[in-house]
Amino acid sequence: MKKVKEITIFILAVVAVATSVFLIFQTLMPNKSKTTTTAEVKTSTKHSSSSSSTKKQQLTLVALGDSLTHGVGDTNNDEGYVGRIKTKLETKDPVEVKTYNYGKTGDRSDQIKARVEKNTTLQENLAKADVITMTVGGNDLMQVLQQNFLSLADNKLSSAMPQAKENYATKLQQLLQTVRTYNQKAPIFLISVYNPFYVYFPTLTQIQKYTTEWNKVTKAVLNDERPTYFVNVEAKLSEGQYYGRSKETLLKSSTADLADLSDKQLEKVLTNDQEKNDYLSPADHFHPNAKGYDYMTQQLFKTMQKHKSTWLNGD
Numbered sequence: 001m002k003k004v005k006e007i008t009i010f011i012l013a014v015v016a017v018a019t020s021v022f023l024i025f026q027t028l029m030p031n032k033s034k035t036t037t038t039a040e041v042k043t044s045t046k047h048s049s050s051s052s053s054t055k056k057q058q059l060t061l062v063a064l065g066d067s068l069t070h071g072v073g074d075t076n077n078d079e080g081y082v083g084r085i086k087t088k089l090e091t092k093d094p095v096e097v098k099t100y101n102y103g104k105t106g107d108r109s110d111q112i113k114a115r116v117e118k119n120t121t122l123q124e125n126l127a128k129a130d131v132i133t134m135t136v137g138g139n140d141l142m143q144v145l146q147q148n149f150l151s152l153a154d155n156k157l158s159s160a161m162p163q164a165k166e167n168y169a170t171k172l173q174q175l176l177q178t179v180r181t182y183n184q185k186a187p188i189f190l191i192s193v194y195n196p197f198y199v200y201f202p203t204l205t206q207i208q209k210y211t212t213e214w215n216k217v218t219k220a221v222l223n224d225e226r227p228t229y230f231v232n233v234e235a236k237l238s239e240g241q242y243y244g245r246s247k248e249t250l251l252k253s254s255t256a257d258l259a260d261l262s263d264k265q266l267e268k269v270l271t272n273d274q275e276k277n278d279y280l281s282p283a284d285h286f287h288p289n290a291k292g293y294d295y296m297t298q299q300l301f302k303t304m305q306k307h308k309s310t311w312l313n314g315d
């Protein structure tokens with residue numbers, strides 16, 4: 001019991017540190033609600049053929065969400081997945097892509113909704129969007145973990161989660177409906193949440209269980225708010241370099257086997273400043289690093305390509 005409570009304290013401490021990193025990034029980094037475009041000469045050259053008349057030559061992408069849209073942890077300073085998807089789309093299709101990044105670190109679903117309702121510039125950009133991307137839900141889940149500290153420590157989150165999931169479903173639906181008041185046609189691509197603690201504590205299974213269930217709630221809500229599409233990055237970002245390998249491999253390589261660790265050994269594990277997941281940032285053990293954002297972009301691109309007719313074809 002003592003060890004589980006220490007792990008719980010560590011998890012909440014990581015969340016607190018991540019929140020501090022959010023604020024630092026917001027202070028030091030330039031305003032992310034900006035427009036990014038390519039040179040017009042590039043577009044005129046690549047769209048000279050007659051067949052291009054049936055496709056859009058310019059694409060407006062509006063990104064809404066939390067720190068994952070903001071790009072926290074991206075050492076390439078490419079706005080996380082937002083800058084990367086712009087480059088990938090322009091290289092593949094090709095089309096001139098204009099992006100508006102409205103990611104804000106620490107925001108929950110209700111806070112993103114409030115920003116949409118208050119920011120007239122955001123509303124105007126939403127109205128002209130051809131594509132809308134979103135990251136949402138991670139901070140909602142972290143709030144539940146924080147509010148149910150004792151239940152988490154005792155592995156008894158099951159009593160709190162049904163109501164928490166219902167509340168999240170309602171808030172997410174309200175957010176999507178608010179976005180739709182400004183743009184009813186543009187497809188929404190929503191990226192899943194993941195469990196940043198999985199590689200550290202593979203035996204603490206309830207966090208992974210409820211991360212998966214959180215994503216199921218998201219997918220269920222999206223089914224009622226079309227055209228919306230779910231981009232699943234949960235497994236790879238949770239499991240990192242252990243993805244696709246047996247859990248026994250992770251357990252053997254992990255020093256976080258609770259049954260074998262003394263309190264002193266556990267403390268050493270919890271205070272280690274080296275990231276154990278190759279897809280997450282060592283700065284906070286929480287957000288994706290450049291490799292993690294590359295993977296998010298890859299999955300987003302694949303999903304967008306499957307539904308290309310919803311955003312690339314001209315009116």
